[in-house]
Amino acid sequence: MAGILVIAESVEGKVAPISGELIGAAKKLSGEGAGQVTALIAGDEALAQELIGKGADNAIAATNAGLASGTADAYLGAVESAVSQSGADIILLGQTSLGRDLGPALAFKYGSAVAMDCVDLKIEGGRLHATRSAYGGNARAVVGFKGSPAVATVKAKSFDAPEGVSGSGSVSTIDAGGESRVKVVGTSKAETTGIRLEDAPVVVSGGRGLGDPSAFEMLEQLAKMLRGATGASRAACDLGWYPPAQQVGLTGKTVSPNLYIAVAISGASQHMAGMAGSKNIVAINKDADANMVRVSKFAIIEDYRKVIPALIEEIKKLA
């Protein structure tokens, strides 16, 4: 196999963490016979040098100013140059705003194929294989690539960035750009009012099993004590019990707090898709067989009405 091209990205002038992870993934594939690791980044040579420091065999700085817009259209020319320069037959991107658009755009441009949001990659029988989650996390799919270049976007934190790298690779620049048919006229950061659900270190969520919209007051009180935010399942939002903006799940917000307390939520894939990345899950549910109980670290099998007020009191005592 002829090599791997990593499409790196920067955040505030530094190589983004996901890009280090992509180099980690590429080096693993390299060890399985996929060839050298070339990394491309929009920016100057200093930024490209940083990629060498993170383990890339070669790094290319794409200096065309048009790339700053971050549109897939603008990137196509630079990536094509890098592919022909490196001869790569695998392209890896992060599952980021850029990767989500550029990954498929590249695959369709080359008439090859793309797998999105991959959690594992391996070379088997001379072909790239990717493992990804499907059906809201209920299933895992392994897909194999035939066409070249094989394009895959990688889920954050699926691979470790290489450590203790000696960093001796060559850096080059390319100026290729592309006319973007999509013109960026403005960007804004997400506004924050109070603790954003997505940023909260603790999330307390309620589901249909609460049986009563007023129960959310209890959950809000618990969340406030833990300096967290309150969420709800789609079922609870559809019943009008809680604002849709606070919905956690496939059609709502994706959260990955340090502590996720699921109250009277069974754990259908619709909901799991939005919170499966939580570091520690606590389930409070009457049903010991509920999926949410199975995936949690701690669970109380009990009617939440009796547990939550007591839990609030106990946490007060510990504070």
Add this chain to the structure above:
Amino acid sequence: MLPCAGFAPPTHGHSPDGRCGRSGCAQEAVSRVNIIVCVKQIPDPETPAASFRVDEAAKKVIPAQGIAPVVNPYDPQATEAALRLNEADGGGHVTVLSLGPESARDAIKHALAMGADEGVLITGAEFDGIDNFQTARALAAAIQKVGEPDLILMGRAAADWDMGVVPTGVASILGIPVVTLAKAIEKSGNALKVERVLDDGFQTVEVSTPAVVSISNEFGEPRYPQLRQIMLAAKKTVQIWSATDLGIAEQMGAANRDLTLEALYVPKVESNVEIIEGDTPEEKARNLALKLRAAKLI
């Protein structure tokens, strides 16, 4: 009666056949705005995890008993976007496409009940096991057969495979631009202004039609079909097109697949749950608080 300003596209309500109700309007049968919405039927994502089964040999999901498939939860938002654009534009035509089994007619009917005008079901055994490139190829062929759309709208992804690559694929095959993850769209003539969702905020982009736009869940609540509309929808036509009708039967073959499904399985969740014991709910709550404190989680 108000005089018609006479410029295209109409800024007031020309009827769906393109005729203007206002006096002095020169735009008889002006070309109306055509929007195509693509929808997909998927297994219900609210299916309890315990009922989710996979046939590992066939690499297929075994439909959960008694749980009917549903329209992909992102797709009604695409239909909603089409209807809102047409309402703002004063008329227009919405065609709903779905590629899937015969039962996918229900996903089309849902969009028709929301207010879309007509439907097309792309179905047949040739489509079994197609990859995302072939899906995009089939939809692009159907879009070309429908006519010359101004706008093609889709949900951000199908919640079963959750790839979100078909919008880009269709745009690429048709040679038109794509904007993904829209939370708001404004259309003025053939100029589109789209607010899109980024990882850390929002971005506003401009693009000209025809274009493909995928709609994100941040777009807002889709309308709920009312009984009268559901009854009206029953009278709307749903055409059925096969791969042969679209002239793409050969392209759907297994030999043309660049992405092959090698395995599909339910991951084994190592359940390490610690059930917090106690004689009373209060004691359980106390024990949980102590555990959380010991684990430095509170």
